[in-house]
Amino acid sequence: MKRLLFIIFNFLVISYLLFFVSSYSRAVAITATPSATPPSDNKKAQDLLDRVATKVAELAAKMKRSYRGTVKSVGTSSFILTTPDGQRTVAVNDATVYYRIRAGNRTEIALKNLKAGEDVVATGTIDPTTSEMTARQVIAKIERLNIVGVVTAVNKTVYTLKQNGGTETTVDLADALTLKKLDISGKFLTAKLADFKEGSVVFVIAYSSDTKSQTLSSLKALVYTSK
Amino acid sequence: MSEKFVTIFIGLLVGVVLALGVLFGPGLFRKLQNTLPKASSITAPLPTPNNTENNSQSQPLTLVLDSPEDNSFVSDGAVAVSGKTKPGTSIILFGPADEKVATADAIGNFSASLKLEDGENEISATVIDASNKNITVTRSVTLEIPQQ
Numbered sequence: 001m002k003r004l005l006f007i008i009f010n011f012l013v014i015s016y017l018l019f020f021v022s023s024y025s026r027a028v029a030i031t032a033t034p035s036a037t038p039p040s041d042n043k044k045a046q047d048l049l050d051r052v053a054t055k056v057a058e059l060a061a062k063m064k065r066s067y068r069g070t071v072k073s074v075g076t077s078s079f080i081l082t083t084p085d086g087q088r089t090v091a092v093n094d095a096t097v098y099y100r101i102r103a104g105n106r107t108e109i110a111l112k113n114l115k116a117g118e119d120v121v122a123t124g125t126i127d128p129t130t131s132e133m134t135a136r137q138v139i140a141k142i143e144r145l146n147i148v149g150v151v152t153a154v155n156k157t158v159y160t161l162k163q164n165g166g167t168e169t170t171v172d173l174a175d176a177l178t179l180k181k182l183d184i185s186g187k188f189l190t191a192k193l194a195d196f197k198e199g200s201v202v203f204v205i206a207y208s209s210d211t212k213s214q215t216l217s218s219l220k221a222l223v224y225t226s227k
Numbered sequence: 228m229s230e231k232f233v234t235i236f237i238g239l240l241v242g243v244v245l246a247l248g249v250l251f252g253p254g255l256f257r258k259l260q261n262t263l264p265k266a267s268s269i270t271a272p273l274p275t276p277n278n279t280e281n282n283s284q285s286q287p288l289t290l291v292l293d294s295p296e297d298n299s300f301v302s303d304g305a306v307a308v309s310g311k312t313k314p315g316t317s318i319i320l321f322g323p324a325d326e327k328v329a330t331a332d333a334i335g336n337f338s339a340s341l342k343l344e345d346g347e348n349e350i351s352a353t354v355i356d357a358s359n360k361n362i363t364v365t366r367s368v369t370l371e372i373p374q375q
Binding site for chain 1: 298299300317319321322323326328330345346347348349350351353355357359361362363365367369371372374
């Protein structure tokens with residue numbers, strides 16, 4: 001019995017000593033460099049700074065935008081655009097420059113030359129609270145639509161394209177300046193209207209030449225031939 | 228007398244062993260766990276090129292455009308188009324002034340540069356499957372006219 005008690009006593013003494021030594025060495029390790037910033041903290045601070053800088057750059061980039069739409073009215077220091085997202089006011093100043101592009105030629109114009117109903121794109125900085133833009137450049141050009149769809153009907157040179165979502169658009173390919181075909185190997189080749197067949201996927205840059213007509217005119221067209 | 232020394236020695240030995248076990252046991256156990264192969268790495272091997280191919284074939288057609296942002300503008304004559312789709316898929320990039328075919332890499336990323344014309348450019352990125360089913364994403368990018 002005495003032996004057993006003696007063994008337990010020794011065990012407790014040794015455990016206490018080892019625990020004490022271990023705790024002391026840890027405390028020394030922690031307090032050895034109390035004023036020095038651990039490298040991991042420096043890295044975290046740098047990461048935080050980088051994230052803030054990235055966010056600031058992203059916000060600045062988001063404020064630089066373009067508005068595209070149709071001119072609704074023109075004032076002396078601003079004009080109103082009807083865009084796909086609603087009406088937007090575009091403020092102008094002495095630094096704003098205006099161009100009109102017609103048949104590939106561009107001419108510099110003035111604010112007073114902008115007409116209601118004209119397709120326009122304005123680039124500049126947007127006030128995030130009012131969505132008002134201060135434009136640095138305004139370009140008047142007939143809107144060109146990028147249409148991708150499957151040919152569902154052909155009537156001479158007029159093609160009906162079914163786009164994703166089910167919208168059907170009719171396009172006259174007779175006026176297209178370039179007709180190309182893309183074969184399955186990824187090569188672009190010159191195409192004829194006969195290559196644009198029912199069931200094929202067609203890409204068209206088109207515009208509305210006549211507001212009364214539902215059929216769009218085309219500038220260029222590409223057909224994807226999977227066979 | 229010798230019995231007392233033996234008893235002291237045994238007591239010290241047991242005490243040291245148990246104390247060391249209590250102090251360093253958890254750390255050693257963690258180290259041992261890290262050196263052993265994890266269950267997930269045994270049951271799920273890393274994807275090989277063949278596996279990637281098989282997975283990509285079963286994946287549905289998808290297309291995400293990261294760049295350019297819609298209604299953005301650039302001053303250079305071209306815009307970088309990048310995004311993600313099914314690995315190995317061809318992406319048809321089409322705009323008023325240029326058209327290109329980009330191919331997605333093994334993880335589905337793609338990028339290409341597309342020339343622009345002055346003013347607004349509506350550009351599209353399209354992926355097409357064998358049955359001519361396609362996904363198209365369009366973006367409006369304006370090329371500013373350089374100031375004289």
